[in-house]
Amino acid sequence: MGQLFFQVHLLAVAAIAVGVAARGGQGHGRHGTQPADYVIVGAGPAGLVLGEQLFVMEKRALSSLKLVRTASTMLPLILLRCTLLLDPFFDAVQNELGLDEVDMTDGRGIGLDRGLSSITAINRTRSYGRTTAVSVTYRVDGKATTIKGKEIIVSGGAINTPRLLLLSGVGPKETLKPPGIEVVAGIPDVGSKLRDHALSIIELEVVPEIILHTNVNRTGILGSNNGFVYAAFRLPDSTWDGIDSSHHTSLPEDCPHILLEFSALPFLATPDSALTAWASLFQPEGSGSVTINTADYTVDPLIYTNYYSTEAERAAIIVGFKILMNVIQNEEIKKLTINQIYPTTPLTTDDEIWAVIQAQTDTFHHPMGTVAICIRVVDSSTFPLPVTCHPQATVYALANRAAKDIIAADADDEN
Numbered sequence: 001m002g003q004l005f006f007q008v009h010l011l012a013v014a015a016i017a018v019g020v021a022a023r024g025g026q027g028h029g030r031h032g033t034q035p036a037d038y039v040i041v042g043a044g045p046a047g048l049v050l051g052e053q054l055f056v057m058e059k060r061a062l063s064s065l066k067l068v069r070t071a072s073t074m075l076p077l078i079l080l081r082c083t084l085l086l087d088p089f090f091d092a093v094q095n096e097l098g099l100d101e102v103d104m105t106d107g108r109g110i111g112l113d114r115g116l117s118s119i120t121a122i123n124r125t126r127s128y129g130r131t132t133a134v135s136v137t138y139r140v141d142g143k144a145t146t147i148k149g150k151e152i153i154v155s156g157g158a159i160n161t162p163r164l165l166l167l168s169g170v171g172p173k174e175t176l177k178p179p180g181i182e183v184v185a186g187i188p189d190v191g192s193k194l195r196d197h198a199l200s201i202i203e204l205e206v207v208p209e210i211i212l213h214t215n216v217n218r219t220g221i222l223g224s225n226n227g228f229v230y231a232a233f234r235l236p237d238s239t240w241d242g243i244d245s246s247h248h249t250s251l252p253e254d255c256p257h258i259l260l261e262f263s264a265l266p267f268l269a270t271p272d273s274a275l276t277a278w279a280s281l282f283q284p285e286g287s288g289s290v291t292i293n294t295a296d297y298t299v300d301p302l303i304y305t306n307y308y309s310t311e312a313e314r315a316a317i318i319v320g321f322k323i324l325m326n327v328i329q330n331e332e333i334k335k336l337t338i339n340q341i342y343p344t345t346p347l348t349t350d351d352e353i354w355a356v357i358q359a360q361t362d363t364f365h366h367p368m369g370t371v372a373i374c375i376r377v378v379d380s381s382t383f384p385l386p387v388t389c390h391p392q393a394t395v396y397a398l399a400n401r402a403a404k405d406i407i408a409a410d411a412d413d414e415n
Helices: 045-057 083-097 157-167 311-327 350-359 392-414
Strands: 010-013 018-022 036-041 111-113 135-140 143-154 198-206 227-233 258-263 274-281 289-291 302-304 337-342 361-363
Touching (some): 045 392, 083 111, 083 227, 083 311, 143 157, 143 392, 157 289, 198 311, 274 311, 311 350, 350 361
Parallel strands (some): 036 143
Antiparallel strands (some): 018 135, 111 227, 135 143, 198 274, 198 337, 198 361, 227 258, 289 302
16 A cells, blocks of 8 residues: 655555554654644545645645655556447346446436446545544654644544554553553444445356457457446345344335446456356445454454344345346346356255355455544544445545535634
């Protein structure tokens, strides 16, 4: 993970390389004598938008913005529309489910979305009581640097934000005391209520005409970005006959239960050309957690995903998987595929489907909800419940609004 530093007045630090947020004391290192107005811990989608908006709204001179990248380089993506595969999947889902095409980032939850594959680029918290974080220490190549800030804003994401808070003494006392971390603020909810979008797959071998190389007409299977068609829809209430379905049936009418998505890539290793389809729950009911068992910030956190942990969730994903099985039998898809790589055997019972789901469930990497409390955190960890199955637009909006609120609050404090 790279580090992105807005220096002098604004400073963003990638959370993966950040040590423990210091509590008081004198800074050291190259930034220690020049406090920043804002220190943003985390340079993901929320941190970058937040930093950019604070910079713009505060009308900082361009000369006060210094950009430093270390550890890795982000490369631009060229997204090409895959006309050979895109339309058959789009048509197959539309034929099976009768969904209208929508743009889900505009707030509509039910429908069929082509995602970014419609783009052709080839042409042109406040303090914890009386205790306030006043600086951040991070290490690069073994060298520690401390940066002071008038305000520390954590934007490390739903995994690194609770991790950083726990390492800094903010979290459940029963978690902090065993590794010898001083309890600064005993807040039980830090790291709890982790929710994510799991995905359960079917992998298909494609006909020889579809090769794993982008050809001159941009119709090869690699001419599309990873998830190029996805559909979202609700399940009938009968899905949960005889079990507690209050979480799923009480969702707003425009909130889907199931997502189906198709990728131009094999998710499981195979010597053949293959593609992947999967089913996911839009609004998972159960939750997991993020925690630590050491004061060493270089050790990864412990992540308990707890996917499909309730009876209602299991019922929903089994029905969603059955619908996916029907979709891939559509003629639009069958004419592009030779055989099914996974599952390897036909599925006829719910128990067989559940066993397949348990054997091959992956993640969208959409963690949310682990710090849904009133401290100065701006990222997906603050979401009390999952948003859409592709949450990045919501993270952008959150960071944009947070920047406006921070500027307004600081202006009120100065008056």
